[in-house]
Amino acid sequence: MTPEEIEALFTRESGEFVFARWGRPIVPVVFGVEEQTLSVVKGAFEAVVALAGHKMAETDPELGANCMVFFFRDWEELLEVPDLDRLIPDLKPLVGRLVAAGANQYRVFRFDEGGAIKAAFVFLRMDDELSALPAETLALSQVVQTILLWSDTAFRAQSPLAIAGDATILRPDIAGLIRAAYDPVLPGAARDSSHALRLFARMERPQ
Incomplete structure (x- = not known):
């Protein structure tokens, strides 16, 4: 997941970036x-x-x-x-x-x-x-x-869930973003889109 993709998940249809946990x-x-x-x-x-x-x-x-x-x-x-x-x-x-x-x-x-x-x-x-x-x-x-307070458009095109075999699971990229969002170092809310970069920096990278 790129910083731009993360930013889009918290950017409302009005163009406003709003993050809250x-x-x-x-x-x-x-x-x-x-x-x-x-x-x-x-x-x-x-x-x-x-x-x-x-x-x-x-x-x-x-x-x-x-x-x-x-x-x-x-x-x-x-x-x-x-x-x-x-x-x-x-x-x-x-x-x-x-x-x-x-x-x-x-x-x-x-x-x-x-x-x-x-x-x-x-x-x-x-x-x-x-x-x-x-x-x-x-x-x-x-x-x-x-x-989290996702954008009002966040999951219109793609669900946060995925199918794994017979089970429905949380998409790994969304799971990683939720973990990053609750990093205690980060603030509970943000209105600046640069927050997407801070989230990106805390996401686990696949080996």
Whole structure:
């Protein structure tokens, strides 16, 4: 992966470079799934957080749970979730835009004073496309897209996942970038594209 490719993964469609990683332990909670799927999603969090060298916790002192994942059939169901409109401002117009766009997923991030991620909300409308995916694949894909603030265009052309034999795995280049992004020497957030060079310098080179 070149510095230019790394830079592109954090450059938004508007042309703005925005990098952020989690600045606190991740406390995930999952809504709308059965116990079996719940364990798959939590397992994906544990695997990706371990890869990053980051931490998980039982509770967040400020928010309780700071990474909420919602599975549902229709966007309008979000309007019935108690107090969600307090966590997601302008929830009703957002739902209207997502319905109009035919979207099946959406992520919202919250940031601390230094710009690092302090909370994330992941919304998954289980249409035919998402329902056709194995639970492990869907969970890994969503957790990978939540562990960093990627560009809004980052994975349009290519998934962060790959097929290895019968298994779906995280692409080695993306795994290496996540590890590099959580190097404790680096800041939790950056707005200068030169940060891509710092990430590149910390990525492991194939032998």
